[in-house]
Amino acid sequence: MSSDKLPTRDKILKASLYLLETGNGDGVRMGDIAKRAGISRQALYLHFATRAELLVAVTHYLDKLHGTDQRLAASRAAKSGVERLDAYIDAWGNFIPEIYGVAKALLAMRDRDEAAAEAWDARMQDVRHGCAAAITALRDDGMLSEDYSQTRAIDILWTMLSVRNWQQLTIQCGWSQKEYITHMKSLARKVFVKA
């Protein structure tokens, strides 16, 4: 392993990420992670009290690796509201496949594990802020359709862009990533941009 000299915490994060991203995302157990990181299962608990806590840390690690904040923030550079909507869909939509392994594991825990649910919801709240910014920009341009209140428009965009929907459309329905992005953009325009 090339990570022999990394601090243990980083070895754990790296190992978790590897297992989450390769494999199908199923069955990444604490023991599996420990083995991959080359430490004992108990050493894991020295660094992360629970599996949920570890998974949350992995999402943060992932964000740092991919520069999520910057990439999402980039959509704010767009001039018009419509461009900004497009840019946001581009940024977030192309981000989903990169985080999918981790997202899937967190999502699977969501229904049972309080901590995992909170962690996931917190991250989705960030996405919601991005959606809100895009919708607000549209409204400020006077281009937001009058069919929905601003809040409802945000609710809809946020729901449209959920990881679950991405999963259904790409993985289940077989859309290519490119198709996903273009269709989502077209959808968003039809729904939100004043005719």
Add this chain to the structure above:
Amino acid sequence: MSSDKLPTRDKILKASLYLLETGNGDGVRMGDIAKRAGISRQALYLHFATRAELLVAVTHYLDKLHGTDQRLAASRAAKSGVERLDAYIDAWGNFIPEIYGVAKALLAMRDRDEAAAEAWDARMQDVRHGCAAAITALRDDGMLSEDYSQTRAIDILWTMLSVRNWQQLTIQCGWSQKEYITHMKSLARKVFVKA
């Protein structure tokens, strides 16, 4: 209990349904169901080999109770394609809250349990057929937007009307059921009906 004279199998289904629908849908264990049905946990296994199998049976039982098929089929009576789209959204959209307890439990198992996943997917395939019928009716009227192929349009409608989306919009975003239905109809028109 008023179900003393029911066959055991029905007592089990009834008890499962009760627990799934009341409670938050969490923690409906085999033991809980047995207790509620007034039988031993092991007797459950005499009727259903696994929890997944039981849950599937519950969905069928539920369908019979609510007359799902008839209600969904009713949307076929609509004359124009647009009316039919509306009618389908009405029928299915108002059906979701009734099955939500069971759906939630099945959905929570989906990620881990192969059998549960298959059962759920099979049921969602039925919904897809309904979506396909609505989209086809629209196309036959020459009213389907040319922005999407028929398959893609079905994919989109199907995804829009997913239980997960209903959950997010009503339970998380706080939409009323009425609001959900009207917004979904408006959304579908904007997206699918030729301008």
Add this chain to the structure above:
DNA sequence: CCAATAACTTGACACTGTGTCAATTGACAA
């Protein structure tokens, strides 16, 4: 009336995966 059968009960147990606890080791530093 006896015997077979089916439905059910009781209780013990295996298995998986998470999380806990305690005793121990090895390294490095004051």
Add this chain to the structure above:
DNA sequence: TTGTCAATTGACACAGTGTCAAGTTATTGG
């Protein structure tokens, strides 16, 4: 030397599912 920190080993509690075996009860048919 002593202290301390990170890690190790191994045992264990706990939940929940599913299995197994032996015993009970009621019904029914010869």
